[in-house]
Amino acid sequence: MQPLTFVLLAFTPGIFWLWFFTRRAVYRPGPRRLLIYTFLLGMASTVPAGIINVIFLDDSILDDAATLSSVATGMLFVVGPTEETCKFLAVRFLAYRSMYFDEPGDALVYGTASSLGFASLENLFYILAFGPAVMIGRAPLSTAAHVVFGSFWGYALGEQIRTEQRRSWQTLAGVIAAAIAHGLFNVTVFVFWPASILLVALGIAWTLGRFAWARRASPFRYRRNYPTIECPACRQNIIVISRFCRFCGEAIPSHAVQAGILTCSHCGQLNRSDASYCIHCGDRLLR
Numbered sequence: 409m410q411p412l413t414f415v416l417l418a419f420t421p422g423i424f425w426l427w428f429f430t431r432r433a434v435y436r437p438g439p440r441r442l443l444i445y446t447f448l449l450g451m452a453s454t455v456p457a458g459i460i461n462v463i464f465l466d467d468s469i470l471d472d473a474a475t476l477s478s479v480a481t482g483m484l485f486v487v488g489p490t491e492e493t494c495k496f497l498a499v500r501f502l503a504y505r506s507m508y509f510d511e512p513g514d515a516l517v518y519g520t521a522s523s524l525g526f527a528s529l530e531n532l533f534y535i536l537a538f539g540p541a542v543m544i545g546r547a548p549l550s551t552a553a554h555v556v557f558g559s560f561w562g563y564a565l566g567e568q569i570r571t572e573q574r575r576s577w578q579t580l581a582g583v584i585a586a587a588i589a590h591g592l593f594n595v596t597v598f599v600f601w602p603a604s605i606l607l608v609a610l611g612i613a614w615t616l617g618r619f620a621w622a623r624r625a626s627p628f629r630y631r632r633n634y635p636t637i638e639c640p641a642c643r644q645n646i647i648v649i650s651r652f653c654r655f656c657g658e659a660i661p662s663h664a665v666q667a668g669i670l671t672c673s674h675c676g677q678l679n680r681s682d683a684s685y686c687i688h689c690g691d692r693l694l695r
Contacts, residue, residue, distance in 0.1 A: 414535050421547040422528035425555055426521060432619045433517045435628040436692050438508030439685060446518045449498035450525025454533075457494040457526075461487060479598050480591070488591035489583075491526065495554075496561050496583050498522040504565070507690035512566030513622035516615075519562030520555050527554035545601075549608050553593050556611030560586035563618045570625045633691045635679065637668035645671060648695060 426447070430437075465486045466478070496519075503509050503518035531551065534542045564582025568574055589611070596603040623629065636645040641658040648670065652659055670679040670693060677688040685692055 414532060414540065417540055417543050418532035418535055419528045421531070421543070421551040422524040425552055426524050429520045429555060429615070429619065430517050432616070433513045433622070435513075435623070435626045435631075436511060436633075437517070438503075438506065438514065438690075442503055442506055442508055443517070443521050446499060446503050446521040447525035447528075449502055450495060450522035451529040452525075453494035453498045453522070454526055454529045457491045460490045464490075474598075476595075476599060480595050483594040483598075484588065484591035487594060488587035488589075492557055492561065492583055492586040492590055495519075495522045495526050495558055496579075496586075498525070499562075499565075508685070510569070510690065511622070511626045511628060512570045513619065513626060515565035515569060516559060516562040516618055516622055519558040519565070523554040523558035524551065527551045545597075549604060550597075552612060553590075553604075553608050556608065556615050557586040557590045557593075559611075559615040559618050560589060563621075566618075566622055566625070632694055633673045633686075634695075635670040635672055635686075635693045637670060 426443075430443070465482050499515075499518045499522045503514070503521075508514065509518070527550065531543065531546055534546060561579065561582030564578045568578060589607075593604055593607050596607060634647050634649055637648050637660075638644070639646050639653040639656065639658065639660065642653060642656040644653065644655040646653050646655070646660070648668075650660055666681060668681055670681060670683055671677070672679060672686040672689060672691060672693065674691040675686060675689040677686060679686055679688075679693065683693055
């Protein structure tokens, strides 16, 4: 039972924070499987990050004799840039290429998923190394802090979606800002841990503000995709939630809705009757 307990301790905070942030997310959320895949890729990104940290990070910064300059150098120039780049690439190589990545909030949502996947597996490593008590600090602070760090480059990607302009410098600036925030947080944990609480509190406020911005900036804020079906009586297309045909007045039986072919109101293409997303444009089909 102990391995299962360790896994639950490590992953429960990440799952909670994922629920907390993503429910504030988007008007047109993508499929859950893409969110899960991004979370798993975030977990996988701990492997290259760990290898790079081992190669370039001096273990002496973890000793009692470590100086502020050595800790700051290691965190700001190795740990921060390495981990944030790996988390970013987990989004860049999958979710970013998806047709569901189409509004500013998506960048923040998938950035959150990648960050929490990374933090959750990192939690497990810390539990195995230092015992379950380490989660007293990591559950409310370090796990949430990873979301805050990811929100910097997530915001940069979201701004590019909003303006429909791909700017490499903007993405790079977001990753650098995340790396600096990550490094500063780690330094405060080692040097003066109460300051880390303030940093996380301010960071969560910033992140929630970015999610609110994403909702305002969404091109789908005032648009809902209710697909159409064919009326069994007159063969005219009617909205799927209609109880009566607006052309002939006939009642629409529920089995006709369940079996009817859906026409996407966004792109006009046909979809299966059980489709939740249009297979052509990726828009969410509402019922």
